[in-house]
Amino acid sequence: MSKKCCPVFLGGSSVPHGVGTSVSQRACNHLRCTSCDFSMFEDHEWDSCDLCLFFRNNMPDYHKLKVKLRRKRGGRAYACQCS
Template structure:
């Protein structure tokens, strides 16, 4: 039986065409992800969400590391101890209870970390390719 007359082959070919065509326009608009226009981090005094409007500072709450490909966790009113190192995060990320061993209470600060990088901040800071960390906006779901 050749491939043209085989119902399984025809069904597989149709499924492949649908997969290559991708989602319909309607489904991509509903539940699409929009990324921040500029990626900022900051302390607890700054609004969290998607940075979209020019002139308003919003700290991204959907960060992802392009180096280790993990999400970036944020801990409010905390900062990292001076003795944290790469292996601490490799062994303890993303378990908050384990990470808490090297966090200190600091009002207004936010402790950020992924599996390979970490930082604490009170002030706003723009992240770009010249930054020490490789964090980007992973996208925010929209309706």
Template sequence: MDPENELDELLDEVERKFCRDVSITDTSDTGKGHPLQTYYTVENVLQQKRKVLVWFHPDLLVSRCCPVFIGGSSYPVGIGTSTSERSCDQLRCLSCDFRVLMFDHNEWDTSCDYLFFRNHMPDHQKLQTKLKKRRGFRAYACQCSWFCCSELMDLSGLTQLKWICGRHLN
């Protein structure tokens, strides 16, 4: 069974179970004259469905950029897709396992080297010392690599960077 069908089945099951619980509670509570409807609204069922998703399918609540774009400050950040060219703001580095930091309207000073990032990541204040204001550019860095650009670029073409989209919450 493909994952989507499996999910549908699961959600149907939740709905069935939930509705059954409703009727059981309904019967037992009728005598007390409680207005049951208030508890079993559509939102209630949806909420329950969402809980099931979180428990069993956490992957469905997050998305990854595909392709992964990085871009200058004029490009909006968010989840990038082939039809939505957004610059990923959840980058992680596979080499050093650091989150990639971004600085809008900045570029790295040419004196930057491996040791600088090695010693100062992720201390914003220390990193600032080698950032230079440059309109439209966005400077990126992890603990082992740095980059800056003004255009939108597909990360797969920048093989020197071992960065991946670390997932966005939906």
């Protein structure tokens, strides 16, 4: 049985990550979409806010996604686009 983050805390990669609890407020590193199973990209950010069609056409291929990712120390780029 794996541990779950409860409550879930989000934050950049400069924020301590791990299993978050009400006592230990860490950015959850087990965060995955329950539908598509996509994760996040550490130390990156997306270069635009208008990415919906881009995600639909390129998920989950990292080599295609990386054209819209920028390195940003301390950032986390979340990628789920399920509806």
